[in-house]
Amino acid sequence: MKRVPSFELESADGGARAGVLRTPHGDVPTPFFMPVATQGSVRAVDPVDLRAAGARIVLGNTYHLYLRPGTGLLERVGGLHEFMRWDGPTLTDSGGFQGFSLEHLREVDEDGILFKSHIDGSMHKFTPESTIEAQEKIGADVIMPLDMCVAADSSRETVEWALERTTRWEARCKEAHTRDDQMLFGIVQGGLYEDLRRRSAEEITSIGFPGYALGGLSVGESKREMYDMTELGVSLLPTDAPRYLMGVGSPEDLVESVARGIDMFDCVLPTRIARNGALFSREGRINIYSAPHRERDEPVEPGCDCYTCGTFSAAYLHHLFKSKELLGYRLATIHNLRFVLRMMEEMREAIPAGSFGEYREAFHRRFTPPDAKARREQQRKWVEAQRSGARTV
RNA sequence: GGACGGGUGGGUGAGUGGUUAAUACCACCAGACUGUAAAUCUGGCGCCCGGAAGGGCUACGUAGGUUCGAAUCCUACCCCGUCCA
Numbered sequence: 307m308k309r310v311p312s313f314e315l316e317s318a319d320g321g322a323r324a325g326v327l328r329t330p331h332g333d334v335p336t337p338f339f340m341p342v343a344t345q346g347s348v349r350a351v352d353p354v355d356l357r358a359a360g361a362r363i364v365l366g367n368t369y370h371l372y373l374r375p376g377t378g379l380l381e382r383v384g385g386l387h388e389f390m391r392w393d394g395p396t397l398t399d400s401g402g403f404q405g406f407s408l409e410h411l412r413e414v415d416e417d418g419i420l421f422k423s424h425i426d427g428s429m430h431k432f433t434p435e436s437t438i439e440a441q442e443k444i445g446a447d448v449i450m451p452l453d454m455c456v457a458a459d460s461s462r463e464t465v466e467w468a469l470e471r472t473t474r475w476e477a478r479c480k481e482a483h484t485r486d487d488q489m490l491f492g493i494v495q496g497g498l499y500e501d502l503r504r505r506s507a508e509e510i511t512s513i514g515f516p517g518y519a520l521g522g523l524s525v526g527e528s529k530r531e532m533y534d535m536t537e538l539g540v541s542l543l544p545t546d547a548p549r550y551l552m553g554v555g556s557p558e559d560l561v562e563s564v565a566r567g568i569d570m571f572d573c574v575l576p577t578r579i580a581r582n583g584a585l586f587s588r589e590g591r592i593n594i595y596s597a598p599h600r601e602r603d604e605p606v607e608p609g610c611d612c613y614t615c616g617t618f619s620a621a622y623l624h625h626l627f628k629s630k631e632l633l634g635y636r637l638a639t640i641h642n643l644r645f646v647l648r649m650m651e652e653m654r655e656a657i658p659a660g661s662f663g664e665y666r667e668a669f670h671r672r673f674t675p676p677d678a679k680a681r682r683e684q685q686r687k688w689v690e691a692q693r694s695g696a697r698t699v
Numbered sequence: 700g701g702a703c704g705g706g707u708g709g710g711u712g713a714g715u716g717g718u719u720a721a722u723a724c725c726a727c728c729a730g731a732c733u734g735u736a737a738a739u740c741u742g743g744c745g746c747c748c749g750g751a752a753g754g755g756c757u758a759c760g761u762a763g764g765u766u767c768g769a770a771u772c773c774u775a776c777c778c779c780g781u782c783c784a
Contacts, residue, residue, distance in 0.1 A: 349735080349738080408736070525734095572733095578738095582732065582738075584732080596729075676731075
């Protein structure tokens, strides 16, 4: 008996909302964060680690899985879930983002995106229809349409053109989609232009999807712009459908986006920066490579309930990273995932309790984002420069 | 005792008259990373002053010498390696 996926809104607190996404592979309370398993694996960790860290749903990538191991194989073994032994829900991105991130290896026309494989140089055409077909074989619970993502500093003409083509592609995706045990979301584009966002939202919602994503954000714009566009985007979407902010996932962005009504996130940031030695703490990011951790005989983040912090010292992680020991990457990934997943759990509890506003405030009181540090430093230098410049004149 | 080869910045190791405070890698110190071509990338790394531009000082085993100029050439000495006695 096939279960048809659905979304149910349960409560709200200000702009933030709590609900549940029901899928054939289980229910997931919203708002939630999806660790990214691009190639069918969240780098450095396994499904047991993911479960233990609190992951409920993971994201895979159609472009990468299509190239390797191939969608035919995935279909034959019973789908991505079976292949990677992840028994929870999954979501796949269409490959539209690779049209952006691998833009020097592709050409776009009305029919779709022609990729020159980054693996062996072979050519592969991704059309709206073929990406849906591939995602039906991969078998995720939520699938995404082919879209055109453009950089934040793109010209209005470029953004508008990408938006129009995205609308046409998404209509074709909906047309091609046959599996009713999968949800096909729509993606709103429009860059940083308010009127274009409005137009995209109008067109995409009139095609009609069971859930909507905001795309084309966290692609180089400022935090302010991203938050404003998120707020605008949310206001243009139906309240009874889940809202997915694609590619966002720094701790501060999660809080601010939940505050604006986002229900779903995915992001490589927590796992990628973990492998590069940056670990989250309630005060901000710490660099485990740095000298102060060399002899820190306490958890990376005292009080953290993750496996890493419950078992190992910061000094040990420092040593593992310095020594390039593989265990370090796993332990750091577990910690960062637990950090953001715990945040999602805390927000999920705060919303029905009516305490989300307090949570948000308390979070910002403690947490210093890295670019804020950088900005402050830059400002300090500038002020000093002005001062000494004035002195010499 | 003799014959070769060699001693360069924390390490390995380029450099054989000026463009060299000295390539590169490592180590070390910082920073970045947002729908993953990322266990990656960027910057710094003799000492002193400076925000920077820049300036000053010291430096290629040791001591002399040749030269306008030496890590680079010459002499002596000290070490290290290989081979011959």
